[in-house]
Amino acid sequence: MSQDEVIEVIKQSGLRGRGGAGFPTGKKWEFTKASKDSQKYVVCNADEGDPGAFMDRSILEGDPHCVLEAMAIAAYAIGANKGYIYVRAEYPIAVKRLKIAIRQAEDYGILGENIFDTDFNFDIEIRLGAGAFVCGEETALLESIEGKRGQPRVKPPYPAQSGLWGKPTLINNVETYANISQIILKGSEWFSSIGTETSKGTKVFALGGNVNNIGLVEVPMGTTLREIVYDIGGGIPNGRDFKAAQTGGPSGGCIPKEHLDTPIDYESLKQIGSMMGSGGLIVMDDTKCMVCLAKFYLEFTVSESCGKCTPCRIGTKRMLEILERLCAGEGSELDIYKLEKLAANIQKSSICGLGQSAPNPVISTLKYFREEFRQHAIQKECKALECKAMSKITINEEKCKGCGLCQKHCPVNAIEGTGREIRMINQDKCIKCGTCLTNCPFHAIGN
Amino acid sequence: MDENLITLTIDGQKVKAKEGTTILQAAKQAGIDIPTLCFLKDINEVGDCRMCIVEVEGRRGFATSCIQTVEEGMVVHTHTPNVLEARHVILDLIISNHAKDCLTCTRSGNCELQTLAVKFNVLNVEFEGERTKHKVDNISPSIERDFNKCILCRRCIAACKNVQKIGAIDCISRGFESCISTVGDKSLNDVNCTFCGQCIEACPTGALHEKETINDVWVKLKDKDTYVIVQTAPAVRVALGEEFGMDIGTNVTGKMVTALKRLGFDKIFDTNTGADFTIMEEANEFVQRIQNNGVLPMITSCSPGWVRYIEMNYPELLPHLSTCKSPHEMLGAILKTYYAKKEGIDPKNIYVVSVMPCIAKKFERQRDELKNNDLYNVDNVITTRELSRMIKQANIEFNKLEDSEFDLPLGEATGAGAIFGTTGGVMEAALRTAQDTLTGKDLKEIDFKEVRGGKGIKKSKVNIAGKDLKVVAASGLANAKEILEEIKNKKADYQFVEIMACPGGCVMGGGQPIKSSKIQSEVDVRKLRADALYSIDEKSVIRKSHENPVINKVYDEFLEKPGSHIAHELLHTSYKEREKYI
Missing domain, CATH: 3.30.70.20 (Alpha-Beta Plaits)
Incomplete structure (x- = not known):
């Protein structure tokens, strides 16, 4: 196959970047090939950082060769002779197996000079990330490979024009590469027969949270969230209700119950205020507070912001402070307005994807659970009882059967009553841990 | 019309700009001043602060105007409600994490953040x-x-x-x-x-x-027992006026001297005279090195930042450094010996203040090597900025001052001394003296234009007394490093090297009036200040250091001749290897 033929197959397949943004892979290859330079690079982004996501890790540990092969194909297609895999140091097994795989490939002449007796040369080096989430952002990753502080560059220019050491660079994520060999082997039509109109192939998700079966799931694009949560995930434990699912990790958004039947593809997720992201999928039941959820993700972005641009460095911190106020019962309605103003402006004015998407968890929770925010701000109430500072746990006298299970589990003996009596919570003793709540078989305990 | 011009629209105006021009620059051409904070022309063009964001039609998100280059047909809006709101938020966020103690800040009135806060009328901090x-x-x-x-x-x-x-x-x-x-x-x-x-x-x-040290000067000025002498470096006089609203590069020598007299200094002398001494010693040292197969190339030593740099980074090359003290230190040494004796003042009671365009001089004056008879040659160094503050605090209306002259004898200087304040100036001054010394003539060709100008490294070949000399003037430590690497790797065939730590030389020193990013991107501050020095030189009656009658008198009466034993005691110094990290 000629270089152009390879690129054409990838283009025809409809494969889109699995790292999060979903840029058409073939187009990216085409752009990088079109950049004229004697030196080009192929980079594999294996800096998987979303909390709870480990799709790339499983690929690297299970089949590192599929990534190496894809990188070599990409290098051939765009005219590169040097590749880097940027993998996080927290994946020691992946690193070890990658090293072995690279050595094996070199021994077999699949990497190195004159591959398959052609004049195509390509070798791959591993670079270890030091634990910064932002280094998963492609330009920050390039800076890091160059030995500099992991900070993003302003785009344009895009890596396809000016990447590693200013040279045209193709950068794809692990899962994207993992699709390449199969597409070349089985053809673009095979690949594009799977999935939806605009999102082809399959996607791996790391399913976690309040769901019975957790783990990695690979589904055709277009599968609904309901199918993933209920058919594959086996539903919500303890008979509780589904409240929301977060896709795309700290860059994504939450999907509420009313959108359970949304087909999972790039466009649909975007339309409902979330994003595909790299594949984290966290399910939450009705005991989860959405303000806390937003706070959790903001805590993550604040600690992972590189500090380069103002909106992300200071803006996300201010958003977190507001969320902390709301969760502590010290917020006000004005805080919700401020949150929205900050969110909109941080989204528009940050340099890189991290900052631009940092407000997403807030924007989407506000979109679907605004009332919950207002309860926190105005009534100082957290119905989900997660915000301990303002939650008051009470027992519904009509529902309580006097079984005493709550009492048995209460770690601070705050529950009073004997025999078949309706139980009462001594608010002075209660530490709002919620143990009684989860142990009540009659759902009689709540706010 | 040049075919390479790109046409775009900014705020409804058609703008033509060269390919590769940023939106920020193109807007400037059209009289549109997009606010910036992290931008510093040619130095920091990274788009971090986000103040310069603009909207480009058809583009998602904002464009970073200090980086984004113009494209044909681009339609740019610099103040849409969206942009304005984002800019307000960004400014608000920056201020929310800022000390906000403007009343007690040295940059109040010349602070780019403050300017923006005024421009955007930030009345309270929202976040x-x-x-x-x-x-x-x-x-x-x-x-x-x-x-x-x-x-x-x-x-x-x-x-x-x-x-x-x-x-x-x-x-x-x-x-x-x-x-x-x-x-x-x-x-x-x-x-x-x-x-x-x-x-x-x-x-x-x-x-x-x-580090401000003017309080010590105030105290000494009021102390009856102390004889306070001030001297001013060449670059100060062409920049001080800027602090009083004058044009960049205005020569305010006369007003400066009047102001110093009004401040109460006992004597006002000229570091340019010190520079003339430096030339005498340095030219002599250079000739000696050539004639006695000494270490070549010889490198100038007037710039204390540069001296600290070579001591830390290239100690093995220290023998190349001229042993001459810098001009104000030479003058200080002469003031506390020759002058003190002549005027009958106990050197212990003399307090020498140097007004310098430089903050490294504050470090330099504390060097143990720069002491004679247990007295520091110079007792206090203040910057051009600090002097302006003193003048303001003394309620002097600087702009209305009459001109006056430096005191004699050590206020008489040559044009050669004046150009010490710019890159290439020390070289040119030294060559003027060296060529007369070597030929024994009074040569009229004294403008060495090859070593003038703002280039970081200026290499030149000069013919002196039938002998070709290779010389180089470098300013900025990155350029210094380049020359040092050449010397270290034996790839340099120069005989004489002039190095100044600051890019452009002392006129752009770290103690000079601070120019906003906006001014720096609109005018060539270095050129304006340097031109003023060359103009002083041109108008000088005497333009060669060795023709300065004061210099000759001091040598006759006291120093004997350049390179004499006593000249070595007072006007030369030594260097040492310095740890980078302590």
């Missing part, structure tokens, strides 16, 4: 919250850092790391905790900082400033 807390670093004799005022624009880093290739400071920690610091979070005093002060000139706020 107040936690502020990062930093300790103030005031250990070094030259520079103070207060990062509670830092806005993380990183212009200082660019000046230090990219322009000077020192890298004494960089960003540490991440996110909200990010701050500018040094290796091991040490004081600038204890790391590889050369005290060139280019970071101060780059800083838009009051996070970096010189």
